[in-house]
Amino acid sequence: MGWVRGETLGKGGFGFVSMANTNQEDNLPPLITVKSAKFSESESLRKEKMVLDKFQSCPFIHCFGDSITTENGEKLYNILLEYASGGCLANLIIIKAALPEITVSRCTKSILSALLHIHKAGYVHCDMKPHNVLLVGQDAKLADFGSCCKSFNNNSNCDDFKGTVIYAAPESIAQQKYGPESDVWALGSSVLHMLTGKPPWAFDSKAQPKDVLFKIGCSDQNPHIPTNNRISKEAKDFLAKCLVKDPTARWKVDMLLDHPFSTRPIHQQLLENTIIIIIITIDCVMAFTLWCLTVFTTQKCSLLIYSSGYSMYICFMTNLSCEYY
Numbered sequence: 001m002g003w004v005r006g007e008t009l010g011k012g013g014f015g016f017v018s019m020a021n022t023n024q025e026d027n028l029p030p031l032i033t034v035k036s037a038k039f040s041e042s043e044s045l046r047k048e049k050m051v052l053d054k055f056q057s058c059p060f061i062h063c064f065g066d067s068i069t070t071e072n073g074e075k076l077y078n079i080l081l082e083y084a085s086g087g088c089l090a091n092l093i094i095i096k097a098a099l100p101e102i103t104v105s106r107c108t109k110s111i112l113s114a115l116l117h118i119h120k121a122g123y124v125h126c127d128m129k130p131h132n133v134l135l136v137g138q139d140a141k142l143a144d145f146g147s148c149c150k151s152f153n154n155n156s157n158c159d160d161f162k163g164t165v166i167y168a169a170p171e172s173i174a175q176q177k178y179g180p181e182s183d184v185w186a187l188g189s190s191v192l193h194m195l196t197g198k199p200p201w202a203f204d205s206k207a208q209p210k211d212v213l214f215k216i217g218c219s220d221q222n223p224h225i226p227t228n229n230r231i232s233k234e235a236k237d238f239l240a241k242c243l244v245k246d247p248t249a250r251w252k253v254d255m256l257l258d259h260p261f262s263t264r265p266i267h268q269q270l271l272e273n274t275i276i277i278i279i280i281t282i283d284c285v286m287a288f289t290l291w292c293l294t295v296f297t298t299q300k301c302s303l304l305i306y307s308s309g310y311s312m313y314i315c316f317m318t319n320l321s322c323e324y325y
Contacts, residue, residue, distance in 0.1 A: 001058060002028060003202050005071070009033070014044050014146055028064055031083040038138055039068065042077035048145045054121050060114035060141045081143075086135025088143075089194070092291030093130055101235060104194045107140035108238075109262045111187060116253045119180040119265050124151045126162040126178050128186035130193055151179055166201050167193075171247050173217030180261070181247035184256070185304065188242025195239075220227040220245070227318065234261040 006019040036299045037045045037297030052063040064080040086092070089107065093099065111133060115197040118125055125132075126147040147162040161168075161176055169185035171177040189200040200223035203212055215221060225239045238261035241251040256262060 005033060005034060032064060033081045035079045035081060036076045037079055039075040039077045044146055045077055045079060051145045051148045051182050055117055058114055058117035060110050060139065066151045082136060084134030084136050087133055089133040089135060089140065090130035093194060093197060099194045101232060104191060106260055108191055110140040111142060112253055112257045112262060115183055122151055123148050124180060125183050127164060127169040128183050128190060129164050130190050149178060170217050170245055173213055181250050184242050184250050184253060188239055189223060192239055195235060196226060234264060282312045
């Protein structure tokens with residue numbers, strides 16, 4: 001075996017996920033993630049591996065192979081996956097709340113590229129959500145293909161509901177219908193969550209499951225897209241193209257890849273989301289306080305040029321990081 005199992009990262013209905021160190025044979029990186037299940041209960045995991053094999057040419061989906069091991073007297077089936085050093089997108093949203101539009105746009109473009117590859121192969125992901133998007137360097141990579149299904153004539157009917165209710169398309173909840181369009185709705189719901197830091201639907205903690213399902217699947221309501229200037233008009237329009245009740249009216253993935261929200265140059269987004277503050281003072285505490293107040297009240301990036309009289313400091317701050325030059 002070219003790898004050694006390490007810390008357990010999580011457990012699910014399929015089995016469990018672990019980190020693993022490799023001996024770097026077979027062109028494996030030093031760290032990988034291993035998804036495992038008891039061999040006798042690994043049908044779902046083996047199906048996922050079969051689906052992943054069809055997407056190997058996509059840079060936003062990466063599987064290194066599979067293996068069968070015996071550990072502590074138990075036979076296990078394992079899928080070897082890329083280690084996501086940045087964790088999952090859902091955790092980033094929990095930590096940072098609303099993400100900068102630059103980050104959301106970059107992640108969205110990566111996800112769209114992965115979905116385009118999946119749809120062209122005739123499959124539907126069926127569970128697109130921030131929890132299933134992994135962050136590797138500057139890339140967002142789509143993960144968890146356990147719910148993935150074949151799309152026949154752009155539409156699949158399943159006996160059971162697949163996915164996660166608050167991100168799922170209305171037709172998936174009401175009729176168990178899944179197609180590329182349902183992935184687009186789920187993407188729009190996820191982008192809305194990234195931009196606002198809030199789930200796409202708001203429910204009282206005492207809400208009954210049937211009421212939740214009715215509101216999403218059968219009512220004429222849509223997730224609320226903010227009308228204020230916290231997000232750009234391009235982002236609002238992108239969301240409006242995804243979150244359409246009629247699946248035939250939703251934009252397709254290839255169209256969304258050409259949408260201005262996905263294609264705007266980084267420098268343009270920086271200019272749109274940056275406020276420049278120039279303060280000439282010897283009171284660094286006052287300068288820093290004004291800077292932080294600006295970021296908090298505008299929810300934008302803030303560029304501070306601060307002079308103490310002897311030297312000049314330029315600081316660039318977003319709600320993800322603070323850098324000094």
